[in-house]
Amino acid sequence: MQHDRESLGHGISAMLWLSVAPSALDAAGRKLAEHHEVRFAGATTGQANLVATVATVASPSTGELYTYLSEKIGGIDGVQAVETALTLRHVKQLTYEPSP
Template identity: 55%
Template sequence: MRDKAPQSRRPRRTAAGPVAAHPTGSALAAVGHALAEHAEVEFAAAATGQTNIIAAVRCRGTEELYAYLNDKIGALDGIRTVETALMLRQIKQLTLAPAAVPG
């Protein structure tokens, strides 16, 4: 029988995924600025299309994700609806290359 890895060596469970918010028109900027202050938000942007704001959120698990959606997103004035999806696997991560120095 295989021993389980010690607690400190176990991979941390995370719940990550996009959060698409539909604030009322006048609340768009305020909601965007509020999301930018949340520690769970890794990326946030105003968008066109079916949603007005898209954010990438990372939590330690589904319980923390639920608490985040309920307590922080739910508390924002002007939010009409929120759509979430869990990312099952990340295929590629954007990385910034250092700027070339003219030589």
């Protein structure tokens, strides 16, 4: 079974750790959740207080991710810093298992 997103034509996926001003955390989280690139977002504790998993859709290149980070993430009020890590390979995907 192939797990490389690029070979499936699904673009690039990455983890983002955002440092957001505490007074802007709720609004920034809600704005982030509106982005179609975001697969998961959650408030956390620590310096990076908002975490997200994102996936670009159109291109398996970093160009689309760069544009997303600089324009959409950069445009969210209160974001002070972003750390980004590309996902090289999924080793486990979230699955739904109904309770018995």
